Amino acid sequence: MGAMAGPERSYFDHAATTPLDxxxxxxxxxxxxxxxxxxxxxxxxxxxxxxxxxxxxxxxxxxxxxxxxxxxxxxxxxxxxxxxxxxxxxxxxxxxxxxxxxxxxxxxxxxxxxxxxxxxxxxxxxxxxxxxxxxxxxxxxxxxxxxxxxxxxxxxxxxxxxxxxxxxxxxxxxxxxxxxxxxxxxxxxxxxxxxxxxxxxxxxxxxxxxxxxxxxxxxxxxxxxxxxxxxxxxxxxxxxxxxxxxxxxxxxxxxxxxxxxGERRAADIAHERALQVRLMAELPQRVPLLGITGPRELALRLPGSVSAVVAFVEGESILLALDLAGIAASSGSACTTGSVEPSHVLVAMGVPDELARGSLRFTLGRMNTDADVDRLLEVLPAVVARLRALSPVALEPPPAYLPWLDAPSLALAR
Ligand SMILES: Cc1ncc(COP(=O)(O)O)c(C=O)c1O
Structure with missing residues (x-):
């Protein structure tokens, strides 16, 4: 990550706001x-x-x-x-x-x-x-x-x-x-x-x-x-x-x-697309029971935008753990006093409420590097595995989850 976010932090929340150029x-x-x-x-x-x-x-x-x-x-x-x-x-x-x-x-x-x-x-x-x-x-x-x-x-x-x-x-x-x-x-x-x-x-x-x-x-x-x-x-x-x-x-x-x-658009798009493609391909391979949300076709998707749902984990818990590991991201859901409502966008798309609570959003920008992406791909699987290990429930996805998951089996990562 560049100087704007500090050397040891990775900023993946450009859809929330961007640093001042x-x-x-x-x-x-x-x-x-x-x-x-x-x-x-x-x-x-x-x-x-x-x-x-x-x-x-x-x-x-x-x-x-x-x-x-x-x-x-x-x-x-x-x-x-x-x-x-x-x-x-x-x-x-x-x-x-x-x-x-x-x-x-x-x-x-x-x-x-x-x-x-x-x-x-x-x-x-x-x-x-x-x-x-x-x-x-x-x-x-x-x-x-x-x-x-x-x-x-x-x-x-x-x-x-x-x-x-x-x-x-x-x-x-x-x-x-x-x-x-x-x-x-x-x-x-x-x-x-x-x-x-x-x-x-x-x-x-x-x-x-x-x-x-x-x-x-x-x-x-x-x-x-x-x-x-x-x-x-x-x-x-x-x-x-x-x-x-x-x-x-x-x-x-x-x-x-x-x-x-306008002047930087072509370079920005090429840069953000490359990192986005990596994340969209590799996240489902590394995190079991994860599904990319939104369009798969890049022409229908904003450059730099990667969103996902992760079954059996609260998005907010993942974000807190990522933050401790130096990664700033967002869930895309709105926090209301004390309770975390599932994102109205995911619900409107038909994602089951419980699954939508495991939503994550990584939005890339000009300053992100391959090293940021490497860090996320290394940290996220461990964070999700740790949080799931705390869960008393059986991690067998119900049929309603399956159409939304790219990696529908827990065995995948083992
Ligand atoms: C699609 C969309 N509309 C409107 C807004 C609000 O913009 P602002 O923060 O400048 O009021 C945002 C910012 O989060 C947004 O993403």
């Missing part, structure tokens, strides 16, 4: 130190700050194939998702208030949809396939004459599944040309790159901190002419779409991160 920090520093003025003021210093924001808007727009005035800077992915759903629904009361989204979305979408439903909107949640992908025809079938918005994530943060947003947008429009289409591209913008023209979307969510930019910086692309009611009121910033004095360092950081991501 030194070049991004350099780009941001002047806007903390000398160029701190309010861009809405009239004097020359303020106008310089305004210019930096204008340039950042151009950079972000160019990175995703948009026009600068279609970019609204926000505090990150959650705010952009909230603004997309709430803003479009609030603008569309006359045409009805039906929203379509999917069971595998991030909670920034699902919880907002739930709140909108409590406030009187009609919401349809479309299920996902067993690999976590969303079927375009199933989304289109949920669209009605009163559907104002469809929101489907570009790539899933837990199992790396990439959705065919262009096909979804096309089929949605064929059903109802008035329906707006939003995609949460928080994960894909970092690893794949996104272009709003190719995707055919009206709204798109970005965040900086998944692509080596700062936390607390993001944007919402809003196609020109898409009705949107602002959700933060006050000043007239962001063309009256989001009030508040601009966070200039964050905005400059987002633009720098997206520009660098």
């Amino acid at each position: 030194p070049a991004v920090l350099e780009a941001m520093l002047p806007y903390f130190r000398e160029r701190w003025h309010n861009p809405s003021s009239i004097y020359v210093e303020a106008q310089r700050t305004r210019q930096a924001i204008d340039e950042a808007r151009e950079t972000v727009a160019e990175a995703i194939g948009a026009q600068p005035d279609e970019i609204v800077f926000t505090s990150g992915g959650s705010e952009s998702d909230n603004l997309a759903l709430r803003g479009v629904l609030a603008a569309s009361t006359q045409r009805g208030r039906h929203l379509v989204t999917t069971a595998a979305e991030h909670h920034a979408i699902l919880d907002t949809a739930e709140q909108l439903e409590r406030d009187g909107a009609l919401v349809t949640i479309v299920g996902v396939e067993r690999d976590g992908r969303v079927d375009a025809a199933a989304v289109a079938a949920a669209v009605r004459p009163d559907t104002v918005l469809v929101s489907v994530m570009h790539a899933n943060n837990e199992v790396g599944a990439i959705n065919d947003i262009a096909a979804i947008a096309e089929q949605v429009r064929a059903r109802n040309p008035h329906t707006a289409v939003h995609t949460d591209a928080v994960q894909s913008a970092a690893h794949l790159g996104v272009d709003v023209r190719t995707l055919g979307v009206d709204l798109l969510t970005l965040t900086a901190h998944k692509c080596y930019g700062p936390r607390g910086a993001g944007a919402l692309y809003v196609r020109a002419g898409t009705p949107l009611v602002p959700q933060i009121l006050g000043g007239g910033q962001e063309e009256r779409r989001r009030a508040g004095t601009e966070n200039t360092p964050a905005i400059v950081g987002l633009a720098a991160a997206l520009r660098l991501a």
